[in-house]
Amino acid sequence: MLARLAGLRLRVRATAEGVISGLHRSPHxxxxxxxxxxxxxxxxxxxxxxxxxxxxxxxxxxxxxxxQETNLRAWLVVDASGSMGYRGADDRLTKLGYACTLAGTLAHLLVRQQDAAGLAVFSDKVTAALTPRAEPSQVNAILETLDGLTAGGETRVAAAVSFLAERARRRSAVMVLSDLLDRDERLLRLLADLRRRRHEVTVFHLLDPAELDFPFDDPTLFQSMEDSRSVEARGRDVRKGYLELMGRWLEEVRRVCGENDVEYVRVRTDQPLDDVLLPFLARRERSAA
Amino acid sequence: MSLSFLHPALLWGLAAAAIPLAIHLFYRRRPKPVPFPAIDFVMQARRETERRLKLRRVLLFTARTALLAAAALAIARPQLDAPEARAAQGPAGPAATAIVLDTSASMAYRLGGKTLLERAREDVLEVLSALGPDEPATLVICGGEAAPSADPPDFDRVGLRRRVVDAAQGYAHADLTTCVAAAARALGDPAAAAARRRRLVVATDLTASAWRLDAQPPVVSTPAGPARPEVTLLDAARGERLGNRWVSGLVAEPEPAVGSHGYRFGVAVSGEGVEAARDVPLSLRVGSGKEERTVVRSLLELPASGSTRKTLAHDLAAGGPVVVTASLPPDALPEDDALTLVVDVPRDVKVLVVNGAPSAVRHRDAAYFLEAALSGPASPVRATVVDAEGFGKARLADFDVVMMLDLRSPGPKAAELASFVENGGGLFVAMGDDVDPDRYEAEAKGLLPAPLHVVKTAAERGTPGAEAKAARLAEIDWEHPALRIFTGQAREGLESVRAWRYMLLKPAPRESGARVLARYDDGAPALIEARRGRGRVMLYASTLDPEWSDWTIRTSFLPAMQRIAGWLAGALDERRSAPSVVGAPRPLSLPAGLALAGVLGPDGRERRDLAASGDPAREGGPVLTPDRPGLWQLRIRDLATGGERIDPALSFAVWPDPRESDTRRLEPSELTAWFGGEAVARVASDGKPGGSRQVPLWSWLLLLAIAAFLAEGLLVSSP
Structure with a gap:
């Protein structure tokens, strides 16, 4: 249903109105x-x-x-690499579309309760950034930035981490919205570094259902969305191996996040945003209390 | 050990094994391009499964190829020829070999794209190749000669091979018992004395009709006394059953219901070792050469074995000799699928009816009933009626028969009439009130079968008791060609004829050759005939109108008059002798003044080799021995003019020997037992003289195909 709403602002408003606002209090x-x-x-x-x-x-x-009610600084870190432009079915949002809606909603909720919300968009480098502010106009600025995003380039989480290390000197909440399909094996260690800088790190791991279920049968030429690589395979021949590899990787991501006190939220892009946000906000309220 | 195929032509099917490869190369589906984010996992999964998938693809390809190849090979019926211990082997050492090659008609049977004779030739050539340098050999071509003979064994291999290669397909019946006896005699020749063994090799199709197992088996005279030869029978049919269907009989009978030249053709069809069949086409063709055309097409229902009969009717349109052929669709032995017959269709008989007492009242007119009888729709007679005056102007040479009814006397035409009869014309004379016996005696003395005497009245018609007193026909010569058609109840139609008045005849001189065909019950001749020169004269002692006799209203009148007209014209005795059988000598009876100039075979070519045997100077006339079935024609020379022509009237049909059509085969054990048991005789059903055991492989190939099919299914359904 969310995908059928045409604009990002509309989707954000619709989502925000469905979410109970002000569930969290400042931990400071x-x-x-x-x-x-x-x-x-x-x-x-x-x-x-x-x-x-x-x-x-x-x-x-x-x-x-x-x-104090208004002194939370939150960075919304959105991955806009080529792989985020994927959607497995026409009636679904791309992963980037879903991430933008999620980020916009979070910005709306944060600013509404006088928290400061900022934005960093990255692919192989940080392509756009907005320093966290609590003014209502910040939401518009964030939404405008998100609305103009297109997927492209490789995923390099290291670029975003370097940017935050430089710009987020105060303790902040860092919310990373990415599919984490970074060929850099240091990816998870970089996220842990953010946590060591005393930031509260949350990873929204966005995945399309097709990436999780691999519904291909016939001979298919799989083409990379971030570079020129391609591979020909019959779906049914490689499905079992793919699902095993994917399962192992997801488990690894969850385990490393847990070990490094990074909150991990796995998000399927066919999942309603309410189902993602409400448990997340509830958990934050409980932890704040 | 070697591999052979029963149907090598079907090995083309092996090309089907290339279908999977062709599909792989030319019809490979293009993969659909799909952008996908987690391509690293796909690549890694493919790397991990690639080896297994490659193996699976290879296995799948192998299974599909094996499935098609095994099925194609199985259809070609492969067999492994494994050598086995030689049977029928005597003491070691060089052997004198006599080879009998069957070239009889049944060897023309086609099996697997070759005739049996072609296979037998190959077998014999292989035997010759296998002979040692110190082994003499001889050859008997067994193709229907009454007394086959063989040269003493020698070492002229080139000559033997040439004779084998040149051995032509025969169409006659071969008596293999006689041929092996001739071969055994040759082995007993002193020229073969140096050899320690005597070997007899017979290349044949093992048809039962070629052997006479009640005769003595062959024995070879050796210096040590009579001995049984080692016998190897090379089965050209390779153990196969030889099913055959053939036209076994063809007879033609006149069928007036069909037309004036209508005939009923009885066609017998026989079969042996074939499946029952419905709607088998049977056709009847008329004519020969380029003028041959199909006139009747019919369908037969044939039993699996045995015979069936079909009757076809056709109007042959014109008189004279007509070639008729009944044929089935060609089968493996096509030579016996047709039979030819030459039918002599009676010519139209032109009759001049001379009405000596015309009457304005139809039923009192002497010629009214006769003309009606001769002019029936199916009658071959064409009658022209004239009165006495017209008779004087008529040209008798334009007619075949003259029938004079109640004519006072021949008058001025008497001399011409006598000449007409002398030259082959026919004369029929019926009595009546106007007939003058004295004038007949004066004008045509010696022309009639017997001189006329006086009229006798048995009863006055119309008076009380006249019916009972009337004379009846008796002592009828039912064997006479003109009266032969009256059989059974039909005879009553002639026996019931009554005559109130009839002419008594004077006794005929003994030298007149008169023959009484019927008498009245008082013994007086009623119907009498005699030959005069080349012609015939017949006299009926009463009238052909109701005045003296009631024959005209009897059922026998119409057929009797038509037959009598035909008989007097000489049409009834133009009967052809039965068709000959291939290989049977046929005496040729040529008319006087003619000589045989040439013989044309069924293919239309002159047979100079056979014409030589038809020497007219030989005692008993020329004799021809036709060597193939079909229509044979004779070219004759007129000794007076020296001109040559082909006379259709002398053509004759030659039929295949029915014994060769019967392709039932002997059990190998029967034959080996006749030769002296398995100790001396063996049947090589593979045609290999060396002795081998055939291991059929087709069942194993089918099993392989099934296994490949199952494996393919498992591989396709596996994830």
């Missing part, structure tokens, strides 16, 4: 107008947050903690 504590709680002082806490009145009453050092 500090300068805020709203007092949250007291916490017993521990070495390392800033002395300026010590509540001296409470010390006078209880003869113990307590530190005041505050809630």
């Amino acid at each position: 504590h500090g300068q805020s107008v709203e007092f949250s709680e007291h916490k017993e002082y521990a070495p390392g806490d800033e002395l300026r947050h010590v509540d001296w009145k409470a010390f006078g009453k209880f003869d113990k050092y307590y530190v005041k903690r505050f809630e």
Whole structure:
């Protein structure tokens, strides 16, 4: 149904309205107008947050903690390489189309609750970037950028990681939307590096159902979407081997993400966006709480 | 050990084995191009499965090729000729060999694209090739000679080979018993005394009709006494059953219902060892050479074995000799699929009816009933009626027969009439009130079979009791050609004829040659005939109108008058002798003043070799021995003028020997037993004299084809 909505903005609005907004709260504590709680002082806490009145009453050092609503910085990292232009059936979105809709919806939701949303688009290099901001006009800027994207070029996640290392110096939420079909074997290690830079990393792994089920039978000339390679094979002859390789790879991606505290969300492009976003947002709310 | 094929021509089917390769090369499906993101996995999967897939493709290709090749080979009926211990082998050492080559008609049977004679020739040539340098040999060509003979064995291999190669296909019946006896006699010749063994090789088709197993088996006279030769029978039919169907009989009988020259042709068709068949075409052709045409097409229902009969009718249109051929579609032995017959169709008989007492009242007119009887629709007689005055002006040479009814006397025509009869004309005289016996005696003395005497009245017609007193015909000569047609109840039509009045005849002189065909019950001749020169004269003692006799209203009148007219014209005795059989001597009876100048065979070519045997100077006239079936024609020379011509009246048909059409084969054991058992005789059903055992391979090939089919199915359905 989503694919039938013509424009990205329309798809984003339709999705956003279906999602319960404001499920998450900022995990950051500090300068805020709203007092949250007291916490017993521990070495390392800033002395300026010590509540001296409470010390006078209880003869113990307590530190005041505050809630703030709008200080999350989120980078939406969208893969626009050639492989993202694939769709296995005419009634489905391409992987890039699905990623743009997902990214736009997330931007909409973030800005709506005063979080800052930024965008980085990459293929073999970063081709477009918007620094995270919380103004409502940011959503329009992001959607405009996404709307003009076409798939092309090789996938090089390293380019996006280098860009973020340079531009995202503060702790940020990094949401990568990609099919991860990068020939660079360091791909998963690069994602783990982002996490080590204290960013909260989420990987939306987008895959077309045809990539997961391999519904080919007849002799077919498979052509690469990112370079000039091609291979001729009869679908039914190679299906079993393909599915085994694909299954092993998916398991490997999930395992490495888990080991490196990277949230991994596998997304089939025939899956409703609600089904993807709602569990994701719910998990984030639980973790924030 | 060698491989041979029963149907080598079918090996062309092996080309089908190239179909999978051709499909692979020329009809390969182009793969559909599809852009795909996870191509690395596809490439890796293909690399991992490539070896297995390649093996599977090779196996699939092999299975399909094997399936087609095995099926094609199986159809060609391959067999492995494995050597086995030689049977019928005597002591070691050089052998004198006598070879009998059957060239009889049945050897023309076609099997697997070759005639049996062609196979037999190859077998014999192989035997000759295998002979050692110290082994003499001789050859008997067994093609129907009454007394075959063989030269003593010698070492002229070139001559023998030439004789084998030149041995022509015969069409006669061969008596192999006689031929092997002649071969055994040759082996007993002192020229073969140096050889330690005597060997008899017979290349034949093993048809039962060629052997007389009740005769003594061949024995060779050797210095040590009579001995049985080693016998090898080379089966040219390779153990196959020889089914055959042939036209076994053809007879022609007049059938007036069809037309004035109508005939009924009885065609007998026989079969042996063939499947029953429906709607087998049978055709009847008339004429010969370029003028031959099919006049009747019919369908037969044939039993598997035995005979069936079909009757076909056709009006042969014109008189004279006509060639008729009944034929079946050609089969493996086409020489016996047609029989030819020469039918002498009676000529039209021109009769001059002289009405001596014309009457305005039809039923009292003497010629009214006769003219009606002779002019029937199927009658070969053409009658012209004149009165006494017209008779005086008539030219008798224009007619075959003159029939005078109640004519006072021949008058001035008497001399011409006598000359007419002397030269072969026929004369019929019927009595009546106007007939004057004295004038007949004066004008035509000696012309009539007997002199006329007086009229006798048995009863006055119309008076009480006249019917009972009337004279009846008795003592009828039913064997006379003119009356032979009356059989059974039909005779009553003649026996019931009554005469109230009739002419008594004076006794005929003994030298007049008169023959009484019928008498009245008082013994007086009623119908009497005599030959005068080349002609015939017949006299009826009563009238051919109801005045004296009631014959005209009897059922016998019409056929009797037509037959009598034919008889007097000489048409009834033009009967041809039966067709000859191939190889049977046929005496040729040539009319006086003619000599045989040449013989034309069924192919229309002059047979100078056979014409020599037809020497007219030989005692008993020329004799011809036709050597093939079909129509034979004679070219004759007029001794007076020296002119030569082909006389259709002397043509004759020659039929295939029915014994050669019967292709039932002997069991090999019967024949070996007759020769003295398996100790001395063996049948080589593969035609190989060396002794070999045939191992048929077609069943194994079929099994291979089935296995390939199953394997192909498994490979196609496997993932």
